[in-house]
Amino acid sequence: MPLPVEVLIIGAGNRGQIYSFFAKDFPERMKVVGVADCRQVARQNLQMKYSVADCNVFDDWRGAAARVKFADAVVIATPDRQHKEPAVAFAEKGYHILLEKPMAVTVDDCKEIVAACMKHNVILSVCHVLRYSPAVVKVKELLSQGVIGEVVHIQHLEPPQGAASRCLNCAVEQSCPYSAKKLYLEGVKNGHKGWPVSTICEGADVDIESVTKALCEGPYGRCVYECDNDVVTHQVVNMEFEGGVTAAFTMVAFTEKLCDRSMTIYGTKGELSSEGQHPVKVFDFLTQTKKEYPLDYSILQQTQLRGHGGADYYLMDSFIQAIAENNPSLIMTGPEETLASHLLVFDAERARRESRIIYCNRTE
Template sequence: MSMGQISSQSSDMTPLVRVIVAGAGSRGENYGHYASIHPERMKVVGVADPRKFARTKMQHQHNIADENIFEDWQSMAEREKFADAVVVSTPDRLHKEPAVAFAKKGYHILLEKPMATTPEDCTAIVEACTQSGVMLSVGHVLRYDPTIHLIKKLIDKGAIGDVVHIQHFEPVGFYHFAHSFVRGNWRNEAESSFALLAKSCHDIDLIHHWAGARRCVKVSSFGSLSHFRKEDKPPEAADRCVDCPIEAECSYSARKIYLDRVKRGQTGWPVSVICPNSYPDIESVTEALKTGPYGRCVYECDNDVCTNQVVNMEFEGGVTAAFSMVAFTEKICDRQTTIYGSKGEMRYGGHDVSVFDFLTQRWNVHHPHPDALKHYGMGGHGGADYHLIKAFISAVANNDPSLIRSGPEETLQSHLLVFDAERSRVESRVVYCGENDSDTADERNNIR
């Protein structure tokens, strides 16, 4: 049984993992759904959230006892340990304190990405988990996507020889960006974090993972906020879409993104996010658009995060990588990747991995095993949400941290790379990874 585990066991002698949830938003609720699919493996036994509707909803979903319902994570952490693991899915800027507190209590931790919003806080979380002897899994769900996982397997098998260059692109999607990064929770750096951390730490983590054991030695980045600015607002536009005379002509209309979906019976994401105190229907969504942040004109918001950004990286041994993130795309998060090697070229477009062999001059298409694609209704991130929580629960049940693909040390390194990239963008210079402000030019050259 895992370290400090207090769970009962199911009939097949596999430990039932008891989990508490700090933050009952969409991510916390989503991970909790695994307990409904596999009640013999996981049970949600406690929840903390300041919003009564959110915590009550999760209480009803999992039949949680009244004494295990909390208005804040602090009250839950003060209790004597009553579960094996905790899902920390609080807002980005509120990750460090609960993660450290629960680690010190002996809980294994599934921490939603990003780890935290400063390098110091990320480091503190890893140190707390290491010192407390608990497992840490960070919500880099793409590491668990069966097809993306196949990329790493093929690289390690030598399918394209030595990796020379990685080209990776994330199309955020025009209405996804308007929802999350113009009107939504991640629109403002002071309230959450910068876009590269909030949205694309997934992607930098993948590039870091594909590069293998090589350390990134230097990075440069460029990016800016385009279009979603007050100066781009049409003169006739109103401050809210429900009052706007030209709403029908706007691609980012809140009526189109939310209200039209509800009228078609679609109440999942993104509609499910905008009504924090009720289930979404025509009346509640209409009220949210009249009074809440998601009904605002996209040209009248307090957003300041980048809509487009590029990151260039050089790893040890001369391996290079280039990443691009763009808001203004038809496709939503359908990543595109090409990896160039000494013996071949690899392409990924969402459903399979194609490898061109320089020797045979032929393409071979690779698919993950069909069993790996099963997600039992947890289809978020292409089913990767299911595979992440499955791996975490299995790791806790079997006391086997090797089952976690997004563990503390490598995830910390990829997060530090994200911070270095943003530093490059803000300071308009190449950043040598791991440098200190006191480094001289000669010392930076020696890093190479």
């Protein structure tokens, strides 16, 4: 396929804009040729940045899907509940797809997306971004080299007194660790205009005025104790796989570091650990020595896609390269492995809600 790969952006919000940066940073590899978003400010912002022709700007993904195919690939970065329909529609039109995670919010919808992509023979990459981070790639490489042998076989928050329903007019905001004023307004006052401050403003401009407006009117300015947000704040999932391998996954909202992941894998010959962008460490039980494997993130100096510890860049790099070479093997988050991991997550959620052990693939 001739470069640059031509891409249509569906959903020009936070993630849609981030993936578009790849075209700014590497114009010889990717070009944004179309955009669809129901918010005028979002689609105009992208249209201006990438000089998109008026005829390729849509106020709904359906308008773009109704047209004869006019790009090589589509980035679907609409809200979770609006992934299935566009993914299936664009697969049917023969577009290669970069799909934000989760693929969809029901098992059947996830399966339908996979079936459509397989049937129409399009490349699908789901944005499990961290699988592309150099740390995770290095961990996989070291595991496959056997450096640690075999992997072993064996809200309820109380609101403070006197809190208001919005942080900007709350009398006890100063003593609250979840004050939106501190998290967002202080950030922009100190010159920080990137994530997460940038995500709450309606328009392209991130300044004190737009952040104040967002906190007065939007969902991010609401008192955390009074919100109807029922997403879990912490969760532990214990899993046992065929062959007796066990895994424990812990998610915590209340952390000093934002968005850093750490992992430890215990093998029969050693122990491997990784944290953020730090070198991957391997401790060898026999020699009682520790070796460090540094990671090369130098490419990030050339790009704005630095989110997820730089993995946003590597995800786009693989997707664009896979399309340019028509080589789906460059995708680490393709249809089948993504479906398997989503099915696991649906089962984990059932286990949490029903307070019981779930045996996957068994009808109970």
